[in-house]
Amino acid sequence: MMPAIPRRSFLALLGAATTAGAAALTGCTPMPVPRTGTSASAGAGSGGPGSVPRVTATVVDGLDTPWSIAFLPGGSALVSERNSGRILEVPAAGGTPREVARISVRTDTSEGGLLGLAPSPGFAEDGTLFAYYTAGTGNRVVALHWNGRTLGGEHVLVDGIPAAAIHNGGRLKVGPDGLLYIGTGDATRQSSAQDRGSLSGKVLRISADGAPAPGNPFGTRVYTYGHRNVQGLAWDSGGRLWASELGPDRDDELNLLTPGSQYGWPDVTGARSVNGSVPAVHVWPSTADASPSALAVVDDVAYVACLRGERLWRIPLPAPGTPVPSGGTLPGAAEFFRGQFGRLRDVAQVPGKRELWVATNEGTQSRILAVAI
Template sequence: MPLPPMTRRAALRLSAAAVLRAAGGLGAAGGLAAAGGLAACTPSPAPGPTRSSGPAPSSSGGSSGSAASGGTAAGSTASGGTASGGTGAGGAAPSSAPRVTGTIAEGLRTPWSIAFAPDGMAFVSERDTGRILRLAGDGGAPREAGKVTARKGTREGGLLGLEVSPTFAKDGLLYAYYTAAGANRVVTLTWDGTSLGGERIIVDGIPAAVVHNGGRLRFGPDGLLYIGTGDANTRTLSPDLGSLGGKILRVTPDGSPAPGNPHGTRVYTWGHRNVQGLAWDSRGRLWASEFGPERNDELNLIVAGGDYGWPAVTGGARSGSSVPAAFVWPSTANASPSGLVVVGDVAYVACLRGQRLWRFPLPGPGYVPDGSGSLPGATEHFRNEYGRLRDAVAVPGRNELWLATNADAGSRILRVEL
């Protein structure tokens, strides 16, 4: 006999909490619980950031938005040095502070997402123009590869996330998330070697608004597509299991609900305000960066079926069996975390209002967020040096990142050595 909605919701909250409590020592394979397809994806607590900067890039550019204040995040320190992390995705953890060594491209209009193809070419989305640009792996002048008809006149909507199909070499598919006239949607476009075309909608009806549109796309190690959405400035959508807003969605490459999802729908986790970044570590644990309101930006460890608390609570607080954030920035002036990437089990988070790059050595097996909102060894880099930072991606085969700045028409992509 089916459970009534509130009973189902309570059961799912209890299941997610139980998975986190039992997650000690689970690896990528062990992260999937046998019952209900629940995945244990877990991080470890303690102090935080030291500050570091890098040399100026080869060309200059402007910045927009609020300047960061001088505060530090919860549990953080402000003295020099960087923390080391364990071995993880992409090989050994980078041991030195990141440093900007050059400019890949400039003169872009608010780039939002970067996605590398197998041949080293990169696709770049421009939020406000709807253009998808292509860049050679060694940089140079960007060329338009395609365009979508994204809604204009929003502060945070437009053309947002991009992701390359895991089988791109065969199917040429590029996934894109954008704000259409009535909703956010996910589409595929086909690359023919010269241009993108053949747009096909695979997920539609994601709530849209002027702000809080989410937009991140990432294929996971399971070959499934994960989609970060926002609450569309309507906080009641986040705990509503019938809405796609304020969620992390998990779908098959054609947009269908993924097998094993907790509700049998596209919903994977709920109670989110505005998911901005998604990345996995070497143990198969999924991490997500998320905007808080005027306080408590978050780095979260994701567990299938988890309730992440919004709008009842933010940061390290709990509401019932909700999952507390692994790391909390009490002041959004230090963060507004956007793009997230993991290299060698070290997470890097690009920040908008905070105008800096955060570095987190990720905790080992057995970690469960304890509500302290802190992680050991967190460091901050490039504070106020390059303006608002939107996306950070790992360059295939190199120990470096590409870092997208947001300065309207003066935006750039920087090369960062790790």
């Protein structure tokens, strides 16, 4: 087990190696293992022939509340554990994960901890991994250095993102432009979502050194604002940025983001508009049907992992260059795996494959499932 990574300037090299640590995780050769006793390929909802997502394997079992899956060049993936602060490497073929870092995170929050991970666009050359976690002074985004076996040398890029027990955001994604996008929550300070001087309730866009990205709409790190708790970020084939967002007691949202726009919170939710806010493109009126966490877009189809809803939504997106329908309902939306695998936290496309990895949110018995699409 590595000691906690100190909060210091970026180091050129990692000086400590990982040693054997706490209780070993249960790894397994990929095989279908639905814990509920239902068929692994069964799911509510409908699709065309051959289009129904189906679980084909349990990639790894016995994880402790995984939050983010980040694939590396070569096929393995790094996985963050929210509560333990561990980053694990999971082999491409599944099996026993290996701890490669452990970050000291705040443990007195129900939604904070070690959250999003994202490799830099030049990871194969520079070995930079971005990570989002809850520290004592708030949420922060850091860069870590990968030496081929372990991670270390923490360098803080963004600090002081407001933190709270809930609404900490946490999603990191590198966009087609090579810049880092950061989803934050309002940290229960609702009015801060409308304050462009605050980092909470926003999507931020930064360069690799943490500076505001060139061309940002306000000359700051802020890209969009008026968000409650952004959980998923993904781009379609036309380069449009989509975000999944948790509503309060209603109106979970799938939003199409454009720079400088504001998305209504806390003044309005769903497909309505107030004071120039951009209405959601797709709305789940009942949070029991969704509570969306992560988002992946494959061939202009959105796949949304849901927490309270305990299901995976598949939503065909309007084709790039065509008008986006109003009214808050996209045609063809279908749900799968309702209640079969518990709460679903992350969904990520396996590079080069029509396959998703889906992380469940089942405490110390969480899994990563392989889903053929």
